[in-house]
Amino acid sequence: MKYIVMLHGMINNVFSCTLINIYVPNDVANRRSLWEELLGIKIISTTPRCIGGDFNEIKAITEGVGCQMLERGMKDFLEFCNNMELIDLPMLGRKFTWTNYQDHAIHNCLDRFLISPQWMEKFKVLQWGLHRPISDHCPIVLLDDGRDWGPKPFRFMDIWLSNPKCMAIAKDTWENTQVSGWAGYMILQKCRAIKEKLKVWNKEEFGDVNSVLQIIEAELHQFDLIAEERQLSADERASRCKSKSEFWRLSRLTESLWRQKSRVNWMKLGNKNTRYFQAIANNRFRRNMVGSIKVNGTLLEDPKDIKEAAIEHFRRNFHEEKVSRPMLGGTFQRKLDPDKSLHCGRLFEEGEILEP
DSSP states (O other): OTTEEEEEEEETTTEEEEEEEEEOOSSHHHHHHHHHHHHHHHHHOOSOEEEEEEOSOOSSGGGBSSOOSOOHHHHHHHHHHHHHTOEEOOEESOSOSEEOOSSSOOEEOOEEEEEOHHHHHHSOEEEEEOOOSSSSBOOEEEEEOOOOOOSOOOOOOGGGGGSHHHHHHHHHHHHHOOOOSOHHHHHHHHHHHHHHHHHHHHHHHTOOHHHHHHHHHHHHHHHHHHHHHSOOOHHHHHHHHHHHHHHHHHHHHHHHHHHHHHOSSGGGGTOTTSHHHHHHHHHHHHHHOOOOEEETTEEEOSHHHHHHHHHHHHHHHSOOOOOOOOOOOSOOOSSOOHHHHHHHTSOOOHHHHHOO
16 A cells, blocks of 8 residues: 555553554545555454545535535545544634645645544544645644533433423422522523533433443343243343333433434434444534634634633623613503403504504
């Protein structure tokens, strides 16, 4: 393979992996042959892979300026990534990695790192595009992001609604949370109280679903081993049936959670439990992450600086001076009587419309 350099080793003496530096030829035929050779590596080696270099191809029309349609080479590249089960990390710091430096400028994202799902399980991997002083390609770097972004935002999961306790907890918390103040503030505090209750309930009700599934799977396997030696007793058969029902319930729960996280229809294709599918779902959060922002020409990358800049932006654009506003006084009737209520809902008459 004259287009690749491959190294195998250990990172920090705990993570065995294969690193592949690649240059992909420009013509589609040779490129397709290279994809087939790399697929052969997957068959003979199961170690986590990281493939980085100049791929001379883009995966989507959004990765280039001037691209109007999905071409054959792009489809081959996308199919290669799927067959190899490689994750395409979002490019931070810039949109494109190559330019032709011509009057009619062309920009494409040709350089990248593609990694196996195990990398995302072991490290907080990020991909950055660096400055390009002379070359038409910009250097890219793969690094482990050790920045602390604080607690994760709260997300309401659809599967919670299948449990009748969810709505009961929300209703009870809303009604029993006593808050004083204006309407918007009261709604905010009630919603916060519901959020905290649901977080505690979720941990108690569902817990670590994957760990429970592993325990049940081990129990079912143990029943199978016993059944190979002798007939199961009535109690053992009942326990196995109960474990199977619980395994099925939790499996469906896991599917629903990943469906909401990934927003793709791979559930129908049977890939719901693969490591690759879950890595794709997690990668969507990385693509939505704001890893850096530019403020007055200065690039901010520290989470604390980014948060402060965001707060200052909204404070500056949505701030208003406190003014004394007129207040209504007197006694007001809170509800209209039935006759007036009916009058408000009646149709307009022509005379009322034409009356000056």
